[in-house]
Amino acid sequence: MASLLQWYICGFHVNCEDISILLAHVNPTVVCLQENVLAADKTIKFNNYTTYCMPAVEANDTPRGVVAMLVKNGISRSQISLNTSLQAIALHITFHSHLWGCHKTTIRGKLIEDFLLKHNLSLLNDGSPTYFHPATSSLSAIDLRIADPSLFLDFSWSVDSDQHG
Numbered sequence: 001m002a003s004l005l006q007w008y009i010c011g012f013h014v015n016c017e018d019i020s021i022l023l024a025h026v027n028p029t030v031v032c033l034q035e036n037v038l039a040a041d042k043t044i045k046f047n048n049y050t051t052y053c054m055p056a057v058e059a060n061d062t063p064r065g066v067v068a069m070l071v072k073n074g075i076s077r078s079q080i081s082l083n084t085s086l087q088a089i090a091l092h093i094t095f096h097s098h099l100w101g102c103h104k105t106t107i108r109g110k111l112i113e114d115f116l117l118k119h120n121l122s123l124l125n126d127g128s129p130t131y132f133h134p135a136t137s138s139l140s141a142i143d144l145r146i147a148d149p150s151l152f153l154d155f156s157w158s159v160d161s162d163q164h165g
Contacts, residue, residue, distance in 0.1 A: 003155070004029065004030045004031075004032065004155055004156075004157065005022060005026055005028035005030070005032070006032040006033075007019070007032075007033055007034075008034045008143065009035050011035075012035045012044065019031075023046055023049070027072075028072070029071070030072070031049065031068075031069070031071075032069050033069075033070070035065050035066050035067070035068070044066070044068045044070070046070060048072060048073050049070040049071060049073060050070070050071050050077075051068055051069070051070050052070075052079060054068075095142075096109045096140075096142070097110065097112065097113055100141050100144055101125060101128060101141030112144070116146065120149060121146050121147070121148065122146070122149045122152040123145070124145035124146070124155060125141065125144060125157065129141050131143060145157055
């Protein structure tokens with residue numbers, strides 16, 4: 001079964017060794033990384049993975065951070081060109097809903113629920129918390145994994161109990 005690893009890493013260079021350890025331990029098929037600190041001209045490379053990157057651009061067209069998808073070599077794939085200003089490799093959503101494990105459903109969370117239904121998309125989340133807020137020591141489920149229903153049975157989804165960083 002294919003596995004997906006996602007991490008909002010908050011410091012690529014600081015966490016690079018942890019990423020390498022995770023790659024060796026988990027051996028994921030696909031890795032999705034979001035990094036708000038890494039300069040857009042820096043590269044992300046790991047052995048045995050092909051990397052696809054999309055720089056983040058602020059409203060004033062200033063590059064800031066990057067999202068990246070690492071795909072294990074040997075996996076059949078092709079890159080799809082997208083005509084969007086969104087960071088479409090990975091999407092970081094902070095809308096709350098009981099559907100993905102939040103303690104409440106907000107109006108914006110309901111919008112995402114309706115979007116999933118309208119577009120016949122599957123949510124891979126199992127309700128486990130995906131984010132630790134250091135200031136309040138609280139956990140929340142703010143990271144969503146959305147897939148086409150045809151892929152639902154091909155991927156497993158879980159949250160590692162180790163914060164790795």
